[in-house]
Amino acid sequence: MKLSNLFLAATLALSLAPSVNAEPVGVDSLLNLVEQGQARDDKAFKARLNEFNQSRAQQEKMLADAKAERTRLENLSATKEGQFRDQETKIADAQERLTNRMGSLKELFGVLQQVAGDTKAVFEGSVVSSELPGREAFLTDLIQTAGSTSKLPSIEELEKLWFEMQREATYSGRISKYNAEVVLPSGETVARPVVRIGGFNAVSGGKYLNWDLETGRLVELDKQPGSRYTDPAAELEAATGSAMTGFWIDPSRGQLLKIMGQSPELGDRVDQGGVVGYIIIVLGAIGIALAIWRMIVLNLEAMRIRAQMNNESANENNALGRVMAVFNANNKADTETLELHLGEAIAAEIPRLTRAIGWIKIISVVAPLLGLLGTVTGMIDVFETMSLFGTGDPKLMAGGISQALVTTVLGLVAAIPCVFLHTLTNNRSRELMMILEERATGILARQSEQTQSSAKAA
Structure with a gap:
């Protein structure tokens, strides 16, 4: 202890020593400084010791108070646990009495909960709820009440459930x-x-x-x-x-x-055919338009030929009239020469009567081939999709399959009326050509009879 004090005094003396340029301190002065420092240290030590003793007494008092509080709380906890056990016993007894008293009503409330749940599902999916909103909230509370053991549904709640069910049935039969x-x-x-x-x-x-x-x-x-x-x-x-x-x-x-x-509409179906489908539609429209045009032309020509058949003078606005005009121009020729002139005239009328009919036939043949082309290209797309994505999702292959089937349908739809119209126009033109040939044959027959009669008379 003394050595430590001496060391502290020496340290203090050095700290209080003057600068290098000051006068040196004597030994007596240094001893006085050491004694003064030791006195101050003793005084501070005693002060700290007194403070520690006082705080120790206070801490012992606080510890005693804490132990007393702990004892009080332990006693209180034991009392509360006893009360809790008593209350649990009372609740169990009361619950058992409630169950015994409810009897079959417990099953009734179970059925009530189920009915309320089913009714709530009906209300949520019913369009009547757009006119009567907020009905599900009551049913939600009723379901919770029916499933609870501490609270039972009241008569008013049961009557309201019946009312809501009856109102749903009534509104379901109305137009509102x-x-x-x-x-x-x-x-x-x-x-x-x-x-x-x-x-x-x-x-x-x-x-x-x-x-x-x-x-x-x-x-x-x-x-x-x-x-x-x-x-x-x-x-x-x-x-x-x-x-x-x-x-x-x-x-x-x-x-x-x-x-x-x-489900796709007609326009959507046509779009599924792609470019090939539109080409088929255009060709089909062209074929039908050509057929209608030729039928109109041939019918008008047939009307003019019928009028010409009842008229002896040749009118060159129709094919028969033009053939008769050739006869009138060559009626002095012999039978063989006249036959050649009439055959030439009839041959000149054939292109006019059969114009564009061959195109209708070509379209009726090409349209199914284009449909087959669309079918092949669509199936190629399907197989490419299958190679990339597999066969797990059919929707990925639906586009190619739709194109394959739609183009086939479009090809048949375009070809069937074109075949029918080609047959009509071709038969109509043949009828007119047969009339020309029949009339030419009659002209030749009369000319031959006149020639033979003149030869006999001569």
């Missing part, structure tokens, strides 16, 4: 008109007048609506069915009073309408 929020295909929600047909369908603005279970709103179908179905919907909305009107009902509550919306 009311305002409701409708979600458009663009995503916008607007308030519109809605006509509900029982529990089957709802229409607004002449368009069918579908009840969305997730959002609980009426949603306008992205793709409406044809005018055959939407026109009666508009008539139904415009009907007043007891007026009767027809309407198409979807008994599947919207599922059939969705399927009809997904």
